[in-house]
Amino acid sequence: MVGAVAVSNGLGFALGVAAPQGRGEGLASHSASQLVSVRRKESGKLAVVSSGRRGVVRADALPSSQEVAESVPGATAVTLEEVATDSAKPNSPSNGPIAPKKSRNGDIREEARRQCAGSEPTTFSAKYVPFAPGVETDEEYSLDEVIYRSKTGALLDVKHDMEALKKAGDGAYWRKLFDSRVGKTTWPYGSGVWSKKEWVLPEIDDDDIVSVFEGNSNLFWAERFGKEVMDMTDLWVKHCGISHTGSFKDLGMTVLVSQVNRLRRLGKPLLGVGCASTGDTSAALSAYCAAAGIPAIVFLPANKISIAQLVQPIANGALVLSMDTDFDGCMRLIREVTSELPIYLANSLNSLRLEGQKTAAIEILQQFDWEVPDWVIVPGGNLGNIYAFYKGFYMCKELGLVDRMPRLVCAQAANANPLYRAYKDGWDTFKPVKALPTFASAIQIGDPVSIDRAIYALTQCDGIVEEATEQEIMDICAQADKSGMFTCPHTGVAMVALQKLRERGVIGSNDRTVVVSTAHGLKFTQSKVEYHSSELPDITSKFANPPISVADDFGSIMEVLRQKLSLR
Ligand SMILES: Cc1ncc(COP(=O)(O)O)c(C=O)c1O
Ligand SMILES: N[C@@H](CCOP(=O)(O)O)C(=O)O
Numbered sequence: 001m002v003g004a005v006a007v008s009n010g011l012g013f014a015l016g017v018a019a020p021q022g023r024g025e026g027l028a029s030h031s032a033s034q035l036v037s038v039r040r041k042e043s044g045k046l047a048v049v050s051s052g053r054r055g056v057v058r059a060d061a062l063p064s065s066q067e068v069a070e071s072v073p074g075a076t077a078v079t080l081e082e083v084a085t086d087s088a089k090p091n092s093p094s095n096g097p098i099a100p101k102k103s104r105n106g107d108i109r110e111e112a113r114r115q116c117a118g119s120e121p122t123t124f125s126a127k128y129v130p131f132a133p134g135v136e137t138d139e140e141y142s143l144d145e146v147i148y149r150s151k152t153g154a155l156l157d158v159k160h161d162m163e164a165l166k167k168a169g170d171g172a173y174w175r176k177l178f179d180s181r182v183g184k185t186t187w188p189y190g191s192g193v194w195s196k197k198e199w200v201l202p203e204i205d206d207d208d209i210v211s212v213f214e215g216n217s218n219l220f221w222a223e224r225f226g227k228e229v230m231d232m233t234d235l236w237v238k239h240c241g242i243s244h245t246g247s248f249k250d251l252g253m254t255v256l257v258s259q260v261n262r263l264r265r266l267g268k269p270l271l272g273v274g275c276a277s278t279g280d281t282s283a284a285l286s287a288y289c290a291a292a293g294i295p296a297i298v299f300l301p302a303n304k305i306s307i308a309q310l311v312q313p314i315a316n317g318a319l320v321l322s323m324d325t326d327f328d329g330c331m332r333l334i335r336e337v338t339s340e341l342p343i344y345l346a347n348s349l350n351s352l353r354l355e356g357q358k359t360a361a362i363e364i365l366q367q368f369d370w371e372v373p374d375w376v377i378v379p380g381g382n383l384g385n386i387y388a389f390y391k392g393f394y395m396c397k398e399l400g401l402v403d404r405m406p407r408l409v410c411a412q413a414a415n416a417n418p419l420y421r422a423y424k425d426g427w428d429t430f431k432p433v434k435a436l437p438t439f440a441s442a443i444q445i446g447d448p449v450s451i452d453r454a455i456y457a458l459t460q461c462d463g464i465v466e467e468a469t470e471q472e473i474m475d476i477c478a479q480a481d482k483s484g485m486f487t488c489p490h491t492g493v494a495m496v497a498l499q500k501l502r503e504r505g506v507i508g509s510n511d512r513t514v515v516v517s518t519a520h521g522l523k524f525t526q527s528k529v530e531y532h533s534s535e536l537p538d539i540t541s542k543f544a545n546p547p548i549s550v551a552d553d554f555g556s557i558m559e560v561l562r563q564k565l566s567l568r
Pocket of ligand 1: 247278280281348379380381382383384385386442443488490518519
């Protein structure tokens with residue numbers, strides 16, 4: 001994992017990237033033979049501390065490792081590999097603070113530990129099962145296994161012990177518990193994902209959790225846009241893009257990276273975590289891995305992601321590989337590589353991700369005081385998220401928090417619409433397509449890995465699939481932005497779907513409808529700039545609002561203002 005790569009973007013920039021070297025404890029420029037760490041055999045605690053760096057000391061600042069081992073009773077010299085593995089463990093003395101002095105306001109993990117001391121171990125559990133709804137099978141796997149597919153090659157699903165969850169309490173119990181955790185900084189419940197921990201990864205130790213208190217994103221009433229553009233009274237936007245790395249991927253990534261953190265602590269020889277990406281998964285993976293000191297490797301399609309997305313993994317110290325292929329090509333390659341090397345796969349093929357993403361659905365219900373909206377519209381690419389939303393809503397219904405499900409709409413770009421085509425075919429056939437470039441570049445995906453999950457989710461809730469052309473995407477984004485939003489093109493795809501369903505009378509004027517905004521518009525400014533400058537080939541910039549160049553004198557400015565503000 002040592003080396004340098006150069007990556008470029010569609011805008012003519014080129015960025016040279018020094019890949020991370022021996023990340024974790026600042027081991028960057030030292031070889032294995034130069035470093036030793038010494039620890040006591042009996043306690044597993046570090047015995048030798050060098051100035052400023054606990055547990056990891058330069059060999060040249062010490063006697064030989066053998067001498068150290070001999071001079072410290074019960075101590076043994078260990079290799080760099082052992083140090084690296086050890087330092088990745090959150091409980092590891094070489095990783096954590098020496099001794100937390102303060103609990104409150106100082107170490108919220110320690111505070112949580114103190115509060116939990118003596119409490120009963122959880123009775124909740126979850127495991128992997130093949131994703132094969134309605135099919136009886138004994139096949140199941142522990143979440144501590146590194147496995148992504150069933151024996152027959154089917155996707156996996158995380159199955160919770162629903163009986164145990166039901167036994168714990170009724171819907172009112174869960175509603176109250178989840179509500180009680182909102183707006184706090186208690187570890188790990190300050191996260192919108194981990195505030196539902198019992199439904200996500202019930203058995204993970206709080207100490208293994210890697211979280212930046214993601215989730216709890218705002219759900220706002222799109223009043224003006226709803227009234228003026230959609231003729232609607234009850235239109236809402238769930239802004240999953242207001243998040244740590246600017247997209248909903250953080251919700252799933254906190255879960256996946258936490259589990260990797262646990263696996264490494266349990267001694268699984270995982271070199272790092274890898275993904276193929278259209279730019280958002282890579283950003284989230286890199287940030288969470290960097291927070292935990294775990295190497296991240298991202299495969300990106302060259303010139304197909306925005307510069308804001310590209311710079312995220314670079315800044316977070318990931319190993320960034322830019323490839324002359326599209327996302328589907330990157331996906332094939334990361335699957336090959338992760339089956340060859342002990343690199344954990346972080347794409348939504350990995351069902352752990354969806355456990356985090358499903359909490360956005362639970363949050364929507366919570367934010368509506370547990371009232372169920374009529375419609376939820378989600379842009380779809382690799383199609384994990386539409387299933388995650390289904391699963392979140394389904395669990396709330398199953399466990400009695402609500403009494404029905406909303407209808408789901410999955411929205412695709414017309415240039416990358418394999419699900420839409422299958423839907424139009426009455427779900428008879430599914431054929432991958434060659435995805436064409438789209439402004440909604442994060443969903444330029446022609447062979448979605450979660451196709452089976454998506455079809456299941458949509459058929460279960462009388463769902464609908466819609467598509468959006470490039471012109472429609474740019475126009476609706478401009479209109480939404482004019483009402484005070486700053487939409488990403490994927491959110492635009494969902495808004496076009498809403499517009500079409502309104503025009504056809506499928507969604508009513510007073511139906512409570514949620515559009516899921518999946519990323520922050522600031523990640524996708526280039527197409528907006530070009531739209532407002534009327535520079536996009538084949539696109540008419542109907543709602544352009546270009547800046548006006550004006551001479552820096554009072555008269556010229558007044559002239560423009562008179563004209564634009566219709567003054568006399
Ligand atoms: C911003 C954005 N919106 C929507 C999607 C679609 O999500 P999914 O792949 O889960 O369908 C993605 C990624 O694919 C994305 O990055
Ligand atoms: N939009 C995604 C595409 C990959 O989706 P994933 O959910 O399977 O990781 C991205 O940003 O990479």
